[in-house]
Amino acid sequence: VFKRKTKTALHQESLFKPIARDLKNDPKRIIAHLDMDAFFASAEERERPYLSGRPIVVGSDPSGGKGRGVVSTANYLARSYGIRSALPISKAWQLSQEAKRAGKPEAVFVGCNFFLYEKISSRIVEITQEMLQEFKADLRRPLIEIAGIDEFYLDLSFLGDYKKAERFGEKLQQRIKKQEKLTASIGLGPNKLIAKIASDFQKPNGLTVISPEKVDDFLKDLPISKIHGIGPKTNLIFKTQKVNTVGEAGRLPMDFYQKGFGKFGEDLYWRLKGIDSRPLERPTKAKSIGCHETLMEDTFELGKLLPKLEAMAVEIVGRMRRDGFKVFERGVLTVRFSDFVTKTRSKTFSQPISSKLELEKWATKILLTFLDKRENKTGQSIRLIGLRIEKMK
DNA sequence: TCTGGGGTCCTAGGACCC
DNA sequence: TCTGGGGTCCTAGGACCC
Numbered sequence: 417v418f419k420r421k422t423k424t425a426l427h428q429e430s431l432f433k434p435i436a437r438d439l440k441n442d443p444k445r446i447i448a449h450l451d452m453d454a455f456f457a458s459a460e461e462r463e464r465p466y467l468s469g470r471p472i473v474v475g476s477d478p479s480g481g482k483g484r485g486v487v488s489t490a491n492y493l494a495r496s497y498g499i500r501s502a503l504p505i506s507k508a509w510q511l512s513q514e515a516k517r518a519g520k521p522e523a524v525f526v527g528c529n530f531f532l533y534e535k536i537s538s539r540i541v542e543i544t545q546e547m548l549q550e551f552k553a554d555l556r557r558p559l560i561e562i563a564g565i566d567e568f569y570l571d572l573s574f575l576g577d578y579k580k581a582e583r584f585g586e587k588l589q590q591r592i593k594k595q596e597k598l599t600a601s602i603g604l605g606p607n608k609l610i611a612k613i614a615s616d617f618q619k620p621n622g623l624t625v626i627s628p629e630k631v632d633d634f635l636k637d638l639p640i641s642k643i644h645g646i647g648p649k650t651n652l653i654f655k656t657q658k659v660n661t662v663g664e665a666g667r668l669p670m671d672f673y674q675k676g677f678g679k680f681g682e683d684l685y686w687r688l689k690g691i692d693s694r695p696l697e698r699p700t701k702a703k704s705i706g707c708h709e710t711l712m713e714d715t716f717e718l719g720k721l722l723p724k725l726e727a728m729a730v731e732i733v734g735r736m737r738r739d740g741f742k743v744f745e746r747g748v749l750t751v752r753f754s755d756f757v758t759k760t761r762s763k764t765f766s767q768p769i770s771s772k773l774e775l776e777k778w779a780t781k782i783l784l785t786f787l788d789k790r791e792n793k794t795g796q797s798i799r800l801i802g803l804r805i806e807k808m809k
Numbered sequence: 810t811c812t813g814g815g816g817t818c819c820t821a822g823g824a825c826c827c
Numbered sequence: 828t829c830t831g832g833g834g835t836c837c838t839a840g841g842a843c844c845c
């Protein structure tokens with residue numbers, strides 16, 4: 417099997433390099449995916465025992481039902497009210513009020529405390545490292561990938577078989593429960609893709625093992641949106657082909673994927689067959705640092721916008737330095753108008769910038785062009801402003 | 810129901826160089 | 828005067844993930 421023939425590839429060596437990686441899964445590989453259950457909400461519940469047994473919603477300030485944010489995480493009790501991640505916080509508030517009227521306990525709304533979550537997250541990594549050591553893993557190669565604040569991939573291939581890997585997973589769950597008073601779900605499979613879907617399969621506190629011979633059956637009836645990388649837009653493209661499940665997607669030829677999805681297409685074709693050879697990744701340095709904020713109310717007023725920009729510039733340059741960077745070479749300003757149209761303006765500077773003041777000055781200049789009547793034709797007020805830096809050194 | 814905040818990666822057109 | 832093509836960088840926007 418050769419890489420797709422494109423004009424540009426014709427003279428490149430890569431054309432003649434077979435990519436065996438996608439033909440089948442490595443039979444010796446055993447990958448685990450560990451995913452903390454309702455992480456933020458569980459963490460808050462643990463920290464405040466008086467919350468225990470109550471529906472908890474972590475996210476933006478609901479402001480008595482007028483808040484403009486969304487739910488970050490809801491615990492399982494809150495989920496039984498229909499409250500879940502990404503739901504507008506105002507809607508979550510309504511659902512909680514309805515539950516109250518039905519005689520159920522009102523939900524408790526809590527803001528995010530990333531400092532706490534980071535701390536717990538690194539302790540989970542420590543616990544996992546200790547277990548790997550006890551099981552005599554060769555730690556010279558990376559066996560843990562931190563895929564997010566509450567999820568990790570483990571390479572358990574060294575254990576040799578799924579039975580042992582399953583026992584490792586159970587023991588890890590028990591330790592996390594004992595030491596951190598939190599539950600995690602684990603999925604085991606021949607690659608990252610299957611492990612991740614498996615960890616989600618029996619939440620919370622589940623352990624799902626999908627050995628290579630079970631992969632096809634496991635995937636067959638799953639909705640394709642369960643595949644990492646298939647979001648709402650991609651899902652829609654499949655819908656137009658009357659494809660809903662992973663099994664049905666197998667009908668579509670490679671050609672469909674290559675034409676429709678560009679670089680991602682070929683990977684996707686194989687992933688829908690359960691084949692995935694992505695290695696575990698080591699942590700990398702940040703490629704951008706930024707913040708943005710949805711304002712309490714939409715506004716045109718410079719008096720409200722400029723202080724936000726300054727605060728963001730301070731925050732960003734501070735974080736840049738803490739991360740060990742001295743300068744940056746690119747800035748990006750984002751403005752979202754009240755009609756939700758979002759515009760960005762970016763610039764690669766001819767000289768690297770190190771100061772908060774210069775960043776702020778550039779951002780202000782750009783913001784003014786957005787507020788300029790000629791630019792802002794529809795006269796929309798501003799809902800969100802954001803600032804970020806890239807190409808840090 | 811009225812849509813957060815932190816990111817990463819990809820695409821596509823245009824400028825510019827050889 | 829018309830016409831190449833590869834490569835890289837820049838910018839704006841968008842999909843997706845947690």
